[in-house]
Amino acid sequence: MKNEIIKPSILPGFMELLPREQQVFNDIVSKITKVYERNGCLAIDTPIIEKAEVLLAKGGGETEKQVYSFEKGKNKLALRFDLTVPFARYVAQYYNDINFPFKRYQIGKVYRGERNQKGRYREFYQCDIDVIGKDKLSIDNDAWVISLASKAFKSIGLSNYKFQISNRKILKGLLNEIKIDEVNEVMCLIDKYDKIGKESFSKELVDLIGFEKAQYINKVLDIKGSSKEIGEKLLKLNIGNEYFIEGVEELNKVCSMLSILGVEDEEFEINLKIIRVFL
Helix, strand or coil, rough: CCCCCCCCCCCCCCCCCCHHHHHHHHHHHHHHHHHHHHHEEECCCCCEEEHHHHHHCCHHHHHHHHCEEEEEEEEEECCCCCCCHHHHHHHHCCHHCCCCCEEEEEEEEECCCCCEEECCEEEEEEEEEEEEEECCCHHHHHHHHHHHHHHHHHCCCCCCCCEEEECCCHHHHHHHCCCCCCHHHHHHHHHHHHHHHHHHHHHHHHHHHHHHHHHHHHHHHHCCCCCCHHHHHHHHHCCHHHHHHHHHHHHHHHHHHHHHHHCCHHEEEECCCCCCCCC
């Protein structure tokens, strides 16, 4: 059998840097780290490999499809697909040894077995900051996290960015107010709005809940203006649902706190379609 010549290469979707590029990358990470630490965040690190039962405990079928998993002996293992789930495990494991509220940062590689395409990688870095408390945290922490991201971006010379913010209580309250039974289905559909486009979204929404209610939801989602104007327009809808009112008040408070923390109005905007689904 002839010796085969193996072409040196890495898997698609994975990344390596030449020394000069690596120096630039290290400098970027260093600047972000300094911002986090100057603002009271503590560094942690977690294993790249976790027990599969931990990583997949609350993930759906879509998450499981993207996870690199394997077996070693009797152990089912997986590569972490984000830094949030390992952080949740970390806090649960060391709960009695952590001082709360716990402000942590972690910068590390994560792995996702998704289709390789422009801007989407199978191995990439995340630069997480989180605040976790024993009891309910003030909504001010949401603004604080955004302000740190703003400082981090500025520290590495980024300027052309915009934070899009929302509050899921607004949509949940809206759906309850107009007596939508398919709350979970509608929330999932809104989560896909940017992916499928307005036309497909509107058609699917009508099929799901009917024309009149779909039209009203679209009207709310399309509200535009400054953060202050959007808050005022939402309140003028005269929706009495407690969730809705609380969501609007929290969103207004976050916007006010962002200004206090030095985040410019041009750096963020309210987008009511932004909703991460945790059902």
